Amino acid sequence: MNYPNAIKKKQTTLTREPSFSNRGMLLENELNISNEYYRSIDKAYIYKKPTPIKITNVDYPSRNKAVITKAYFTVPSTTDYNGIYKGKYIDFEAKETKSTTSFALENIHEHQIEHLKNIYRHQGISFIIVRFSTLNKTYLLMTKDLIEFISTEKRKSIPLSYFEEKAYLIKDGYTPRLDYLKIIDQIGGI
Amino acid sequence: MNYPNAIKKKQTTLTREPSFSNRGMLLENELNISNEYYRSIDKAYIYKKPTPIKITNVDYPSRNKAVITKAYFTVPSTTDYNGIYKGKYIDFEAKETKSTTSFALENIHEHQIEHLKNIYRHQGISFIIVRFSTLNKTYLLMTKDLIEFISTEKRKSIPLSYFEEKAYLIKDGYTPRLDYLKIIDQIGGI
Numbered sequence: 001m002n003y004p005n006a007i008k009k010k011q012t013t014l015t016r017e018p019s020f021s022n023r024g025m026l027l028e029n030e031l032n033i034s035n036e037y038y039r040s041i042d043k044a045y046i047y048k049k050p051t052p053i054k055i056t057n058v059d060y061p062s063r064n065k066a067v068i069t070k071a072y073f074t075v076p077s078t079t080d081y082n083g084i085y086k087g088k089y090i091d092f093e094a095k096e097t098k099s100t101t102s103f104a105l106e107n108i109h110e111h112q113i114e115h116l117k118n119i120y121r122h123q124g125i126s127f128i129i130v131r132f133s134t135l136n137k138t139y140l141l142m143t144k145d146l147i148e149f150i151s152t153e154k155r156k157s158i159p160l161s162y163f164e165e166k167a168y169l170i171k172d173g174y175t176p177r178l179d180y181l182k183i184i185d186q187i188g189g190i
Numbered sequence: 191m192n193y194p195n196a197i198k199k200k201q202t203t204l205t206r207e208p209s210f211s212n213r214g215m216l217l218e219n220e221l222n223i224s225n226e227y228y229r230s231i232d233k234a235y236i237y238k239k240p241t242p243i244k245i246t247n248v249d250y251p252s253r254n255k256a257v258i259t260k261a262y263f264t265v266p267s268t269t270d271y272n273g274i275y276k277g278k279y280i281d282f283e284a285k286e287t288k289s290t291t292s293f294a295l296e297n298i299h300e301h302q303i304e305h306l307k308n309i310y311r312h313q314g315i316s317f318i319i320v321r322f323s324t325l326n327k328t329y330l331l332m333t334k335d336l337i338e339f340i341s342t343e344k345r346k347s348i349p350l351s352y353f354e355e356k357a358y359l360i361k362d363g364y365t366p367r368l369d370y371l372k373i374i375d376q377i378g379g380i
Contacts, residue, residue, distance in 0.1 A: 049240060
């Protein structure tokens with residue numbers, strides 16, 4: 001394992017309860033170090049995809065040295081994270097919200113939701129991870145339950161109560177930081 | 191399906207044999223339209239990952255409009271393509287070589303080979319696709335056979351004869367352009 005010192009120091013709290021000091025660590029960062037941990041113990045190989053961009057200009061100030069001088073962020077076709085766990089395909093999107101009452105669906109692009117549905121239909125393990133950062137609570141909602149909400153509710157945001165009822169709370173931990181695969185094991189998703 | 195016209199026109203050859211007109215289409219492009227075809231018939235969901243870059247400067251010339259003005263290409267941690275096929279995780283790297291005799295292993299980063307090995311150990315479907323562009327021949331070599339070559343040979347390049355013996359020739363087609371999943375089906379990789 002090769003955790004940056006700064007991150008390691010932040011984690012040396014004895015309590016496993018959500019604490020103020022944890023709040024500064026972004027969800028993406030926590031997922032990255034969790035995935036790094038899973039790889040280090042040979043449990044799963046899950047990576048964050050690079051940010052999709054459209055490159056329009058590249059300079060070559062010297063031989064073998066390319067510098068991108070103009071590029072634009074593009075809308076992702078798929079989710080941010082995917083990989084393999086116990087031979088199966090695993091795929092998810094992770095988002096944070098400051099809201100204390102609901103998660104706006106506009107935070108996830110429509111074709112990302114389509115993508116999650118496709119993975120679900122093809123027997124992959126797929127879900128969204130949503131952190132209510134103000135509440136310091138991180139939930140894992142299986143695509144099945146995401147689809148159910150979208151197909152039965154007209155609301156454009158998923159209320160916290162739906163997460164409390166259908167999703168799984170991911171507890172803060174030390175190694176890994178966010179043990180989301182433990183939930184997949186427990187619910188028999190694999 | 192939504193193929194760009196330019197690409198579609200190039201494909202309207204009646205012969206399925208390798209022809210000169212096909213040579214201009216890059217392997218990456220052919221794989222992308224093949225994957226698009228697989229998605230359109232709901233067969234598999236396989237995508238090319240975005241090119242990994244390190245962004246060092248972003249300008250905001252107007253509200254909600256970000257322009258990346260400085261970024262660098264970074265070494266990829268994983269392979270270029272991954273996704274789901276029949277519930278299983280599938281992962282591969284694709285490369286072209288102009289050589290008519292061998293494929294230099296330096297074309298694949300060492301940690302990409304490590305990644306392929308990890309996927310293989312975890313029961314994913316993993317392989318490399320290598321096109322000998324001068325010969326207009328495209329091979330699929332399973333990671334198992336790639337590992338065997340690396341662990342038993344001291345050579346830094348895989349001779350064409352090894353591909354002829356161990357790999358599978360992917361025939362040019364119309365839909366999909368490169369039906370590599372047919373090979374996976376045939377060899378019982380799934």
